[in-house]
Every structure is written in structure tokens, then in C-alpha cells.
Amino acid sequence: MQPGKNKHDFNYILGLSITSLVLLVVLTGFFYTPYDPNKMDAALRNSPPSLLHLFGTDNFGRDILSRVMKGAGTTYIIAVSIVFVGASLGTIVGALTGYFGGWFDEAIMRLNDVLTSFPSILLALVFVSVFGPGSYNIILALGIIFVPSYARVVRSEFIVLKERDFVKNAKLMGAGNFRIMFVHILPNTGRVLIPSLLIGFNNAVLAEAGLSFLGLGVQPPQASLGRMLSEAQGYLLDSPWYAIAPGVMIILTVLGFSLISGGLANEK
């Protein structure tokens, strides 16, 4: 059944609407922002929301709406890259281990367990403190930390699918392992892989925000949602609007994608 075609998929539709709204704002941010997001104005420091500055301005007098639009874009690009790195490596690892099995599978999966047994934020902290902060290092660090979860999802699907008759038949026809893995099995893992990509995106947004909040991610003056939250914490009581705008953006992003992935997972 197509998602959204029955009553239970109210959540799915809600998620789609929230996400499209958020994406619209972010995509606009790449081409147009009301003000230059990095332009400071001492006269406008910490001014509350007004018609000129819808979400107010920050401690340097920068327009918060512009910074949220631009910053969310930065966050999204980083999150997508993290998911891309994690999912592509994870898919390759999961495909190889699930398909071939045996001692190779055992060895790699134990390594996977080791990687998952550390709290991911801690591992990212270690990585960043060794290689230094910055967007690229964050992408690499979080991407690698995301590998085990994708490897596991893909591996379990490969183990199930490799026993199916159509895979056996491909083997009988003389298809090579590579062809069987990527032409026959991989396209059939979409059912579980796509929802986990969406959830992964959510986790990546949160992880980026977390690391930037700790000052290890995106470096100033570049804006990102986590970076903004981190800067806003000093002004929480005097100018709460500074924290609210990026916070709400994160919440809407995560909520929207969660609802969509939930809807996709329910689809039978």
C-alpha cells in the first residue's frame, strides 16, 4: 500500500508537511536571507523580535532568522554527509559480512560491537580532539561512528535475502558474487534501509548540534544550529529568543523525519 493512503498514516502526512516546510526554509536560505547572516550591528545588540527582525537579533546584532536559515543549511549538509559516509561504508561492511558470513563476519562484527560499546559522543570527542575541530572532521568522526548501525541493518537483511530462491537462482545462472550482492540483494533492502537513513539523518542533526554546542564542530563566525545554541546559552534569561529559533528548528527537523520514517516503516 502507498504511504498516506489510510487513516493511520496521519503521522506520515504530518511529518511530510513539517519536513517540506523546514526544507523550504533551508533551501531558500542557500539563495536568499533577509539580512547578511554574518553582518554585525552594534546598535541592534540583543533586540527582541520585531517586524524588521522577525526572530530578533543576537549579541552581535546579527539577524537570527537569517542565521537560522543559513545555519540549518550548514547543519543539514553536514548531517547528510555524515549519513552518506556512515551508510555507504556501513552498507559495504554489512553486505560483505552478511553475504559471506564465516570467520570474516565474526571478526568484523566483533569490531563493530567494540565501536558501539563506546558512547558515540565520547568517541566523536576523542576523534575531534585528536584531529582538531571543524566541519570535515565532524563528518568523518560521526560518519565512522554511524557505520555499525548501518552495517547491522544491512547485514541482517543480507542474511535473510541470500537464502531466498531468487538469489539461489542468480547463483545458478552463474552470476558473480558482486552482481548477486548489488543487483539482487541490495535493491531489496530498501524497505529497512530507507527508514534507517531518515533516522540516521535525525541522529546526525542532533550529533552535529551536540558537538557544535560543545564548541567542537562548526567554527565561528559560520552559523550552524548547534553553534547558535551554544552562543545563546549565555543570554538565555535576557534574550530567550536567541535560543528559541534554532532550538525550534532542530525540533521540527527531527520530528518531521521521525514521523516520515515511522510512516515508511509501517508501510506493508
Place this chain on the structure above:
Amino acid sequence: MAVLEKAAGNETLLEVENLKKYFLAKKGMLSSQTAWLKAVDDVSFNINKGETLGLVGESGCGKTTIGRTILHLYEPTSGTVKFKGRKIDKHSIKTLRRHMQIIFQDPFASLNPRMTVGDIIGEPLDIHNLAKTKNERKDRILALLEMVGLNPEHANRYPHEFSGGQRQRIGIARALAVEPEFIVCDEPISALDVSIQAQVINMLEDLQQELGLTYLFIAHDLSVVKHISDRVGVMYLGKLVELSPSGKLYKNPLHPYTKALLSAIPVPDPNLSRSRKRIILEGDIPSPINPPSGCRFRTRCPHAKPICAEAEPVLKELEKDHFCACHLFDS
């Protein structure tokens, strides 16, 4: 009928000699003790070119395992399979794949749900480089679709849009794409509606005549096997217990197990059905991990004698072409 041709060309296509396939089985979840599940235990037979050998037996008797071991989907534990005199092993199978195909039981599991019918049928052509150009590939796919009674426009659809019978036809078209000589039909009609079964069976027979195919036809339905097979092998618990031309087997079954199986075929005549004596077998099929000593059928055999527990009966030619493994015929 093709009987004459078959008699003329008594060339052996496939030889199975002392084939054994054991699977490793754990004895319980916590135990590290292992045991061998003897799925196929010392089975030998030949298949002649152009004939259909039926293989029957109840679930778990090893008939599917034989089919898959012949095609080298499983590595045999011991014994050999020869195709046209060439031993099938890891290396030779690569060149022999083209000549040996399979039709699976479940038409819903055997087609890749993410590929169009055209790509499913075209894939073997791609793998073996049988179509030089795109147009040649397309023409071949359309010809194959026509051969199995499907329409050209079906090529762009996905498997879920088809019924079980149509899907089985797609599977047959895929098997035929590489122009094989030998096809293992692994219960190809068991999952189909009775009304569709006859269509598929007749199509398989027509294709056999047209293309000179040789079948190993695996089934648990004796009446279907009788219809399509030239010779029939009966299996029980990994052993071949009787092998005979199909007419002789149905007229004069020798092995007590075959007799019981044949008596279980329903007859579409209530009067005859009432007067007919049915042989009901007692008990369940024993575990292939720990089969009974001597004759494996002795635990359920109505005629079991002391010798049956001691010595394993060997397959002997009791009449011309009619083999049976049973101590009842020891002279």
C-alpha cells in the same frame, strides 16, 4: 509420442553415483555435540537424454537436496555427479551452468521483486553474453515470453503484478533463456492452483518435445509425476528405495513404501474408492539425524522381518529396468 525417440537415443545425460549430502546439525542449543543430518545417503541413478525422471517421496526425504546438489548449489559430501561424462565440481560447474537450470517451487520467492520481468528473463543472457546487441536481447526476451504463453507487454511489469501461474511461467522462461539441456523442476507446480497445474505441466511437456529437454521432476504428488515421467524414483529418508519405468511402477509397485504411497492417491470414483484397500503407514518418518539401522523403512513397514534391522537392503534389478531395495525380495 516421444517414446520412440527416447528409445532410439538412449544416451546418458546425467549420472549420479553414490551421492551423499550430509548437513551438520547441532544436538540441542547448549550442547556442543554435533551430528550429521543425512539428507541424501548414497543415491545412484542415471538420467537419459530427453527423458523425464520423476522423484517422489514425502517431505524431508531429500529429493530437493538431490536436485540442488546435482546443480552444485550444495557441495556433495561424497559421490559424484557427471553431466555428459564430465564430473561436476567447483570448477566445471562454471561452464556447465549454462546447460543446467532449475525451476523453483515457490514462484513468489524465486523472482526478484525489484526487477522487471524483461530484466529477470534477460539476466541470464547478460551473464553469459548470449545477446550481442540490445535489440537481440529484446527479441530474445519477447520470444521467450511468447514461448511460455505470456504477452510482450508483460516485459515491463514487475513480478507482483502476476498470478502464481504466470510467475511460474516467468521462472520457466528465465530457465530457458540460456537454452539448457537439463532442467531440475523442484516441485514446480506444488504451489499452484489445481486448475493452473495442468496448464504448467502441459507446457513443460510441450517445451520438452520442442527443445529436446531432459527433466528431473521432483514432486510429492504421485499422480502428477505419473503423468509427466518416463521413469520414477521413490525416495525414503535419503535413500532411493525403488526406481522403475513409470508404467511398471504404477501397475506393479514392489517396495512396501511405494505401495503405501500409491494407495494414498485419491481416486475420483467414490465406489472404487470405498472398495479400495488403503495402506495406512503407522508412525512418523524417523529423524534423518539418527535413522533406523538396516532398512530405514522397517519401523513403519508392515512386512518387517528380523533381517531388516540388521542389513541394509541394496537396490537390485528385480524385473527389467525395475529396481527395488527391499529384503522381501531376497531369494
